[in-house]
Amino acid sequence: MPLNIPDKLPAYDVLTGENIFVMTHSRAVHQDIRPLRIGLLNLMPLKIETEVHLLRLLSNTPLQVEIDLVHTATYRSTHTPESHLETFYTTFEEIKDKKYDGFIITGAPVEQMEFEDVAYWKELTEIMDWAKKHVTSTLYICWAAQAGLYYNYSVPKYPLDKKMFGIFSHTVTAPQVPLVRGFDDTFLAPHSRHTEIRKEDIQANPELVLVSESEEAGVFIVSTRSGRDIYVTGHVEYDPLTLKKEYLRDKNKGLEIEPPENYFPSGDETQHPVVRWRSHANLxxxxxxxxxxxxxxxxHIEEIS
Structure with missing residues (x-):
């Protein structure tokens, strides 16, 4: 079944060009089926790019998925056209009476700030509280994973000596968890962050399960025992050139940045990166x-509690 997205969303052309089955709302309403309702709180500056990344992965399912794009009201992105936000996005105030089968909260480039200093922190905490009674399962990505673990379980984040940046090998530490059903013994995933959460803090909380980790990149996937909250510290949704764009952006700004590890073939920045994480991202x-x-x-979605 297809991914159900708003009419004229820019991601439609990109995804159909990749032979991904998507359907616009105007066509979907003619199907007699109860689609999954997924909310996507997009905290990334380049929202259109992030939409493509996540919608690509949400499309790889036999289920029909209906997406509501959400942005914060307390902070307006300056990297996404206002017309795009007005046309395709809604705010928490407009959806807070709805129920969702699933909800995704993206990362954000604010990890070196204290959580409470982030402009939309209060609004984000309201959304995290709301999700506990309005969402079947919430998926937190990168900074949002750190924010969710901190707010919900008092798990701290720690600064790294240098940015965790590249493609790293991971292992499954809780193979009985359905989230990693079908995973290989080792698999690859991208990371791009300046801070980390630590294994001992996760293991100290009986409500949390360490699902996957990396010898180099540390904690990767954490789940609550109920599965209602899933925390992923990396960026499995990244496309082939995302790390390259981040690297060149920082390099051109004169920032101290090393090339992403295990990314460019033979470490040659002129070579096109080879994607080695796509299959596990989809899984x-x-x-x-x-x-x-x-x-x-x-x-009946209204029965979610």
Whole structure:
């Protein structure tokens, strides 16, 4: 089944060009089916690019998925056209009475700030509280994973000596968890962050399960025992050139930045990166939608509590 997205959303042309089955709202309303309702709180500055990254992964499922794009009201992005936000996005105030089968909160380039100093922190905490009674399962990505673990479980973040930047090998530490069903013994995923959460803090909380980790990149996937909250510290959604763009952006600004590790073939920046994380990224999102959303959520969405 297709991904159901708003009419004229720019991601439509990109995804159909990649032979991904998507359907506009105007066509979907003619199908007699109860789609999964997924909310996406997009905290990234380049919202259109992030939409493509995540919608690409959400499309790889036999389920019909309906997306609501959400942005913060307390902070307006300056990197995304206002017309795009007005046309395709809504605010928390406008959706707070709705129920969602699943909800995704993206990363944000604010990880070196204290959580409470982030302009939209109060609004974000309201959304995280709201999700506990209005969402079947919430997926937190990168900075949002750190923010969710901090707010919900008092798990601190720690600054790194240098940016965790590149493609790293991971292992599954809780193979019985459905989220990693079908995963290989080792698999690759991208990271791009200046801070970390630590294994001992996760293991000290009986409500949390360390699902996957990396010898180099540390904690990768954490789940609550109920599966209602999933925390992913990396960026499995990144496309082939995202790390390259981040590297060149910082390099051109004169910032101290090393090339992303294990990314350019033979370490040659002139070579096109080879994607080696796509299959597990798709599997992660498919497993989340199937085992933590579709298999759990009630048929009548208003019964979520």
């Amino acid at each position: 992660l999102f498919s497993n989340w939608l199937n085992y933590y959303v579709y298999q759990i959520t009630p048929f």
